[in-house]
Amino acid sequence: MGVTSGYIIKNIGEIYNRYNIMPQLGLHMLRVAAVGSMICDNWMGPEIHKDDIVAVLLIHDLGNIVKFTNLDPYWEGIRKETIDKYGSDDHEATNKIAQEIGVEGRIYRLLEMQGNLWGYRDNVLHSKDYDLKICCYGDSRVAPYGIVSAMERMDNLIERKKGLPVEKIFVALKDVISELEKQVFSHTSIKPEYITDANAESTIKSLGSEWLKGKTTEDNKAKGKSH
Numbered sequence: 001m002g003v004t005s006g007y008i009i010k011n012i013g014e015i016y017n018r019y020n021i022m023p024q025l026g027l028h029m030l031r032v033a034a035v036g037s038m039i040c041d042n043w044m045g046p047e048i049h050k051d052d053i054v055a056v057l058l059i060h061d062l063g064n065i066v067k068f069t070n071l072d073p074y075w076e077g078i079r080k081e082t083i084d085k086y087g088s089d090d091h092e093a094t095n096k097i098a099q100e101i102g103v104e105g106r107i108y109r110l111l112e113m114q115g116n117l118w119g120y121r122d123n124v125l126h127s128k129d130y131d132l133k134i135c136c137y138g139d140s141r142v143a144p145y146g147i148v149s150a151m152e153r154m155d156n157l158i159e160r161k162k163g164l165p166v167e168k169i170f171v172a173l174k175d176v177i178s179e180l181e182k183q184v185f186s187h188t189s190i191k192p193e194y195i196t197d198a199n200a201e202s203t204i205k206s207l208g209s210e211w212l213k214g215k216t217t218e219d220n221k222a223k224g225k226s227h
C-alpha cells in the first residue's frame with residue numbers, strides 16, 4: 001500500500017506547497033494533467049484508469065526546478081535546497097520526491113516511464129497499457145506558454161536543441177510522439193485539436209482550485225527558463 005491516486009488528486013495543492021513548486025511549474029503540471037483528463041473523459045477504447053493518469057501527470061515534474069536557470073534569488077535558493085536533497089538530475093529528483101511522498105507502486109512505475117520516454121519508447125509504443133501511453137503523450141502538448149499541438153511542441157524543442165548532439169534524439173522523439181498520438185486518438189471521440197487552453201480551462205481550474213487561488217497573474221508569468 002502507498003499513497004493513492006485519489007489522495008494525490010485531492011491534496012495536490014498541499015503537495016505543491018510542501019515541495020515549494022514554482023507557479024509556472026505547477027501550472028505546467030496542471031495543464032498536462034488536464035490534457036490527460038480530457039483524453040480520459042472522451043475515451044472509447046480498452047480499460048484505462050483516469051485517476052492514475054491524472055495523478056501521475058499532476059506530479060510528473062515535481063523535481064524540475066533543479067534544471068532551471070536565470071531564477072530570481074528566492075527561487076534560486078529553493079533550487080539549491082532541492083538539489084542538496086534530491087540531486088541535480090530532474091527525473092531522479094522527481095522520482096525521489098515521489099518515493100518520499102510514498103506513492104503506490106503502479107503510480108511510481110508510470111511516473112518513471114513517463115519521465116524517460118526516449119529510453120522506454122519501444123515499450124511504450126508496443127504496450128497494451130493505455131494508461132502508460134496517455135501519461136507519456138500528455139507532456140508533449142504543453143509548451144511554457146500553454147497547450148499547443150504535439151507537433152508544434154516538438155518542433156519548438158528541436159529548434160531549441162539545434163546544432164547540439166541531442167537534436168537528433170528530439171527529431172526521432174517527434175516520430176515517437178506522432179505515433180503515440182495516432183494510437184491514443186484512435187480510441188477517443190475527440191481529435192487532438194479539441195485539446196486547447198480554452199477547452200482545458202475548467203479542468204485546469206478544478207484540478208488546481210485550492211493551489212491556484214493564492215496565485216496572481218504576476219506569479220504565473222514565466223520566471224526563469226527550463227532549458
Ligand SMILES: [Fe+2]
Nearest residue numbers: 032060061139
Ligand atoms: Fe512536463
